[in-house]
Amino acid sequence: MVLPVVAGVDGSAESLAAAEWAAREAVRRERPLLLVHAWNWHPRQEEGEREIANAAQRHLARRSLRQAEDRIRTVCPEVRLTDEQMEGPATAALLKFADQAELMVLGSRGLSGFTGFLVGSVALGVVARATRPVVLVRADExxxxxxxxxxxxxxxxxxxxxxxxxxxxxxxxxxxxxxxxxxxxxxxxxxxxxxxxxxxxxxxxxxxxxxxxxxxxxxxxxxxxxxxxxxxxxxxxxxxxxxxxxxxxxxxxxxxxxxxxxxxxxxxxxxxxxxxxxxxxxxxxxxxxxxxxxxxxxxxxx
Incomplete structure (x- = not known):
């Protein structure tokens, strides 16, 4: 089984930079690239409210994935590209993909005026628990x-x-x-x-x-x-x-x-x-x- 390079995308600048880096790495490794959007669900919502919220989340997921795909096809057209979205919790969902990947790539915001990362709880949770390598990429990479x-x-x-x-x-x-x-x-x-x-x-x-x-x-x-x-x-x-x-x-x-x-x-x-x-x-x-x-x-x- 050929394991893919997986990139988590959410429409943010840092996730787009991560997707680009992942595309280049997938080409270097001769692996396919899988773009993943994981969104959180709200179990306390009523059934009707949840359906509406989920529909909105799926729309945002599709838009985020399409934005990343368009950008990658422009800068790295040779990569083999697929995408998938999954209902969360986001950390658990991303971990499922990370543990079946060649490596997982996530974005992290660069700190203005400093060298470094501002790492969110989802990225930290994936890094701490993933059994496969995880790469963190800055927004301006x-x-x-x-x-x-x-x-x-x-x-x-x-x-x-x-x-x-x-x-x-x-x-x-x-x-x-x-x-x-x-x-x-x-x-x-x-x-x-x-x-x-x-x-x-x-x-x-x-x-x-x-x-x-x-x-x-x-x-x-x-x-x-x-x-x-x-x-x-x-x-x-x-x-x-x-x-x-x-x-x-x-x-x-x-x-x-x-x-x-x-x-x-x-x-x-x-x-x-x-x-x-x-x-x-x-x-x-x-x-x-x-x-x-x-x-x-x-x-x-x-």
């Missing part, structure tokens, strides 16, 4: 933003792709996250920058052989060697992907925001809780989806 600027500094889609950045926690380096990042870089013929942030530990809690026992000037070299060793098997699998490993002494949240500056895509992992309570994400993922300017791919893992 354009095709040229994935590419390096032209020689004169102007935006261009004829230049190479910007770096794919992989935020990697070496204490929890998961194959799913690394594989997603390498594949994203391979499809774009882009460089992969793998970043690990470390902090000098306190003597309390150190175990035998811990890198914290190494003298201060050598710790970065030890972490870099560890990072290179973790990625070596993936370098062997993808010899055509240029990889740059870097380690920084800093808070992980601060390091990833800085590393993602100028990137085309940031890839972070999200550990799925056995019994999730509410739309929760870890601190690094939370920082990524709120403070990074490029699209963010959140890759779930156990």
């Amino acid at each position: 354009k095709a040229a933003d994935e590419h390096l600027p032209a020689d004169n500094g102007s935006p261009s889609t004829d230049t190479g792709y910007r770096d794919v950045v992989l935020a990697l926690d070496l204490s929890d380096a998961c194959d799913e996250v690394i594989e997603f990042a390498f594949e994203a870089a391979r499809r774009r013929h882009a460089r992969l920058r793998a970043v690990h942030a470390w902090q000098a530990p306190s003597p309390i809690g150190l175990g035998a052989g811990d890198i914290g026992l190494v003298k201060e000037p050598q710790r970065s070299y030890e972490w870099l060697g560890f990072l290179k060793a973790v990625l070596q098997v993936w370098r062997d699998k993808h010899p055509d992907v240029a990889v740059l490993e870097s380690v920084v002494e800093d808070k992980p949240t601060t390091a990833l925001v800085r590393a993602a500056t100028g990137a085309g895509l940031l890839v972070v992992g999200h550990r799925l809780a056995e019994r999730p309570v509410g739309p929760r994400t870890g601190p690094v993922t939370h920082a990524a989806i709120h403070h990074v300017g490029c699209p963010v791919a959140v890759v779930p893992h156990r």
